[in-house]
Amino acid sequence: xxxxxxxxxxxxxxxxxxxxxxxxxxxxxxxxxxxxxxxxxxxxxxxxxxxxxxxxxxxxxxxxxxxxxxxxxxxxxxxxxxxxxxxxxxxxxxxxxxxxxxxxxxxxxxxxxxxxxxxxxxxxxxxxxxxxxxxxxxxxxxxxxxxxxxxxxxxxxxxxxxxxxxxxxxxxxxxxxxxxxxxxxxxxxxxxxxxxxxxxxxxxxxxxxxxxxxxxxxxxxxxxxxxxxxxxxxxxxxxxxxxxxxxxxxxxxxxxxxxxxxxxxxxxxx
Numbered sequence: 001x002x003x004x005x006x007x008x009x010x011x012x013x014x015x016x017x018x019x020x021x022x023x024x025x026x027x028x029x030x031x032x033x034x035x036x037x038x039x040x041x042x043x044x045x046x047x048x049x050x051x052x053x054x055x056x057x058x059x060x061x062x063x064x065x066x067x068x069x070x071x072x073x074x075x076x077x078x079x080x081x082x083x084x085x086x087x088x089x090x091x092x093x094x095x096x097x098x099x100x101x102x103x104x105x106x107x108x109x110x111x112x113x114x115x116x117x118x119x120x121x122x123x124x125x126x127x128x129x130x131x132x133x134x135x136x137x138x139x140x141x142x143x144x145x146x147x148x149x150x151x152x153x154x155x156x157x158x159x160x161x162x163x164x165x166x167x168x169x170x171x172x173x174x175x176x177x178x179x180x181x182x183x184x185x186x187x188x189x190x191x192x193x194x195x196x197x198x199x200x201x202x203x204x205x206x207x208x209x210x211x212x213x214x215x216x217x218x219x220x221x222x223x224x225x226x227x228x229x230x231x232x233x234x235x236x237x238x239x240x241x242x243x244x245x246x247x248x249x250x251x252x253x254x255x256x257x258x259x260x261x262x263x264x265x266x267x268x269x270x
Contacts, residue, residue, distance in 0.1 A: 012246050014239035021239050028243035038244060040218045041226040044131070048222070049199045052135045057192060059143045061184075064150035065176055079151070083144035094208035097137050098124075124209065127219030134220055137205050142198070146191045153187045154180065193256050200248050203228065223248055 015024030032038050063082055067075055085093065100107050101123040108120040123129045157180070165175050181188070203224035206214055212233070214221025223244060230241040 008242045008245060011239050011242035014242075016239065017235050017237060024239065028240045031240060032243055032247070037218060037221070037226065041214070041221045041223050041244075042247070044214075044218075044220060045200060045202065045222045047131065048135060048138070048202055049196060052138055053192065053195045053199055055135075056139045056143050056146060056195060057188065059139065060146035060191070061150055061181075061188075063143065064147045064154055065180060067147075067151060068154040079147075082147055085141045085143075086145040088141070090204050090208065093137070093141060094205065097133065098209060101133050125216055127216055130210075130216060130220050134202075134205055134209065137209070138199070138202070141205075142195070146195065149187050149191050150184060153184050157183055189259060192259055196255050196259070197252050200224075200252055 011021075012028060013023060013025060014021040015027050016022055066072065067079055067082075069075075072078075099105055102108075103120045103122060107123075108117070111117045112120065121129055123133050161179060162175055165179060170178075201224050202222045206220050206222050206225050207228070210220055212225070212229070214225050214229075227241050227244050230237050230244065
């Protein structure tokens with residue numbers, strides 16, 4: 001584990017093509033700051049992170065809270081249905097989404113039928129809508145995964161707390177906001193951190209939906225896909241690819257640290 005980390009850090013200071021590299025100091029870092037493709041990949045990755053992760057966490061909390069109701073019928077069926085996407089084959093679910101969002105796909109047909117749009121949307125040809133499809137796909141696939149953590153934590157909460165609040169006339173939304181959320185704080189922090197790491201490493205969906213191009217016009221290109229292209233698609237530049245990969249490491253470290261600072265308990269001093 002230690003060797004690959006040290007080796008990649010050493011490689012980030014190497015310049016050259018293929019295996020013909022030499023020490024270049026901070027050349028790769030300077031190149032990175034002037035690389036428009038890297039800037040686009042970083043921007044896209046941060047957009048996916050800022051938009052998708054909060055939506056997914058919120059939906060997972062809502063679903064978990066609804067499925068934690070003992071009076072709800074068919075709870076097991078609903079839990080399975082929501083969790084199932086995260087164990088679905090990547091190829092199968094990518095094919096499904098590409099078919100659904102095709103020009104003559106079911107999404108366009110449904111929107112045309114209810115007169116929301118006047119003509120089919122070219123989902124994968126428009127930079128904005130291509131991002132939307134990626135966000136929808138990731139959210140659909142991983143919301144159920146996070147929901148399981150919340151549901152397990154909710155079932156460990158003493159139900160007498162909710163009963164007392166209900167007797168006192170506290171509405172359902174207030175019980176969720178002021179009782180459930182605070183008691184799920186450690187779990188929410190955990191899922192936020194792993195979701196952040198997963199989104200910063202986003203590769204599979206973009207690669208499958210765009211055939212590895214990150215198109216249209218690099219609008220869905222992510223840092224992980226750019227690293228892959230630098231290593232395997234373009235003339236191999238292992239040193240520069242290692243430098244870009246360390247950007248992900250630094251961002252993950254900073255965001256995880258900030259999330260722990262925000263979420264840590266603020267107990268009054270004795």
